[in-house]
Amino acid sequence: MQMIRVGFIALVMLALAVVPVVANAIDEPFYVSLFTRMLVLAIAASSLNLVLGYGGMVSFGHAAYLGLGSYVVGIGFYHAANDGMDWALNGWMHLALAIIIPGLAALLIGAISLRTRGVYFIMITLAFSQMLYYFFIGLERYGGDDGLSLWYLSDFGSVMDLNDDSQLYYLAYGLLLLVLFILYRLVNSRFGMVVRGAKSNERRLMAVGFPTYRYRLVAFGISGAICGVAGFLMANQSEFVSTSEMHWVHSGDLIVMVVLGGMGTLFGPVLGAVGFLMLEQYLPELMEGVCHIIGGSSCGIAGEYWKMVFGPLLILIVLFARGGIDGLLQGKVGRNV
Template sequence: MTAPLNLRSIFIAGVLTVLALLPVYAALTGNYFLLTLFTRIVILAMAATSLNLILGYGGMVSFGHAVYLGIGGYVVGILAKEGILSGFVQWPVAVAVSALIALGLGALSLRTRGVYFIMITLAFAQMFYYIAIGLDRYGGDDGLTIYKRSQFGDLVNLSSKTQFYYLCFAFLLGTIYLVWRLVNSRFGMVIRGSRSNDRRMHAIGFPTFRYKLICFVIAGTLCGLAGALLANHTDFISPAVMHWTRSGDLIVMVVLGGMGSLFGPLIGAVALLVLEETLPVLISAVAGLILPSAATQAGEYWQIVLGPLFLLVVLFARGGIDGLLAKVQRG
């Protein structure tokens, strides 16, 4: 057992405290840019946490997880366009549709292993991407503007930045708690065992397919809910949300933060998205010192710095940032 007071838990407690107090900072300073950025980060952290359930704990490298962000988002967008604005309808439908699609995709793709699993999940995600492009009534390639956010009566007002942020933050914490319970339950032990040695799991009497399928459905459903949040956040949904590079971003968040670590995906999402915002500014500033005329242009090449950073983490910190913290703590 780890001591309650250590570097890692202090760090995580710090991140959670900052996230919890962010709206207070925004209200005091009147600077709502950070709150908007972090609403996005919190939603994507929820999606990454759901991916971690199958990727980190279950060893199922899904390269199409962003498809559920799109499904959840499109359900909200389509229902809104058709005049159904109640969140009490939109969100349960988003959850149900995501679960059904995850069930179908999982039942087909979990019959494969390794690289084939990666490729088939990628192929299915691209299939939904092109289906969305074909939805002419709902904006096709251009996407669909959502003119009114989901309505929850007097319960919560999603148009209030603070209320919406806290709602997303509560969903993130709920997701992390759920994943924590799941991975330590009997069900979770089967999922972890199957990542560790699937053949042996069969030999000792576990038909692992059905457990992995249920796990896949839970992950897809949670991500679908994150998709409903994301569509409300951006007031817009387009096929781009489901593009395979978005699935790649989710994998990067999980790997960067720490696969199979409870708070890893959150740390990864914060790290990746904050870097995405700050690196261009930093690079422009540095380039400005050397060659002032190239300053703005240099900022566009921020990924040149992000790439090697990511490589370093993969090469030297296999457990991601969370693993690194644990290592530092052990000394």
């Protein structure tokens, strides 16, 4: 089974590596933006996986860090476009701030949230992210409810041009690989052992002498920082920044991706993000097709009900595929309840 798993993951990562080449060859540039979105959400889901999968901290507010990262780009663009501050488009600065600001926000939010447990933790992380959501709605200057359309993207000078979809794609792909490598080192380090141990049995960890709170907090901050990178990419991919990306529904989507792919495994969230967006994209078409095959009438609207299939499908995976898609690949088919 291990062979199948490694093979499958390698295949997915290789396939992702050639998406722009294939898309341009068959002249379907749409695929590049769809798959860029997958990579971006794979980074965001991986960041959530650090706290959720490895640390057992169910953050229901990770959309906030995604949003903060994208607003770094949006606010930089605003001042470049309106105040002639050209330096505010500097891509390196965007990337750095999209790591630092969401990271600090996560440290602050985590410092309070991590004093609670269970449902309270979930609700507090949710409350903080909704606070940020309404804060940005109130920021009329930066578009408020309507968001900001970006005429200029993050500027990396002669190094790369993000207006070129393929270059943006490979930046996202490179950053995903980097994030996965960093996470791999992190979760297997001494630090990682403490965070994972605290998920398994925090009381025991304190008894052997670990001040677990500070380790969990640092993990939470790192997770926010990585999620901010995804936000930076998302703004440049959609060429638009808005509060809707910070809405709690997106925090829920990220949790679904992690659970769907496999919590607490390195590649699980990547598989989850790819699977989630594939289903979102093709399930409606599939349902329409099935409707035609079984000879139903007014099949045009069948696709609109894709979530009626998507929801139960997720429930089945959670119930019966221990460890999500990654668990299935390892042959861990068994009931979770």
